[in-house]
Amino acid sequence: MSRRRESWRKKRSVRRESRKVINVPGYKIGGILYSAEEISKKVKELGRQISEDYRGKKITVVGILKGSFVFMADLIRAIDAEIEVDFMEASSYGDSTKSSGNVKIRKDMDSSPVGKNILIVEDIIDTGNTLKYLRDTYLAGKNPESVKIVTMLDKPARRTAEIEADYTGFSIEDLFVIGYGLDYAQKFRELPYIAYLEKEE
Ligand code: IMP
Numbered sequence: 001m002s003r004r005r006e007s008w009r010k011k012r013s014v015r016r017e018s019r020k021v022i023n024v025p026g027y028k029i030g031g032i033l034y035s036a037e038e039i040s041k042k043v044k045e046l047g048r049q050i051s052e053d054y055r056g057k058k059i060t061v062v063g064i065l066k067g068s069f070v071f072m073a074d075l076i077r078a079i080d081a082e083i084e085v086d087f088m089e090a091s092s093y094g095d096s097t098k099s100s101g102n103v104k105i106r107k108d109m110d111s112s113p114v115g116k117n118i119l120i121v122e123d124i125i126d127t128g129n130t131l132k133y134l135r136d137t138y139l140a141g142k143n144p145e146s147v148k149i150v151t152m153l154d155k156p157a158r159r160t161a162e163i164e165a166d167y168t169g170f171s172i173e174d175l176f177v178i179g180y181g182l183d184y185a186q187k188f189r190e191l192p193y194i195a196y197l198e199k200e201e
């Protein structure tokens, strides 16, 4: 890449990252955890690993709405395999920063999971309640060939359900994070980086 183009790219990403006004009463942005570049590198690594593990198999990639859609869009383009895409929506946080523990299916897969190699895509595993229910109670009863989980982020400190992802991007501390698909009250999903919110003193 030419020098001019590189410096333009740098300026542009700085502008994009500072453009956003964090307007949540009582909260401020605490800091950026992972930049767009770091995320992109990690997604490519995950894609390579998944391609190797599923060599010769068709993968049904199932995104858990809404948080996973940004990660999923990047991930499927980093996987070298035959892919089919589907989505599910489960109830989660509502508009607060605490998990309810109560899981409901709001939207089921359009296709049948029977006999398929299902790769569930999550944005973040927190208590683990959502995935525990989806994988071990819901999908397990529908005879898929296999079910694996890939998550961009993992917050192991808050786990109450016994569940682990097969592929994890980054393991993080107990922070409330936003960006790259993750929201606070439906805001900030469009940020190209992952940041954390801090309570204002
Ligand atoms: P779990 O059932 O407690 O594991 O909750 C998982 C879901 O809660 C994720 O798919 C997210 O939608 C949401 N969630 C958990 N932690 C965060 C966070 O730090 N920021 C934004 N959403 C989160």
Ligand code: MG
Residues within 6 Å of the ligand: 064, 065, 066, 067, 068, 092, 123, 124
């Ligand atoms: Mg979610």
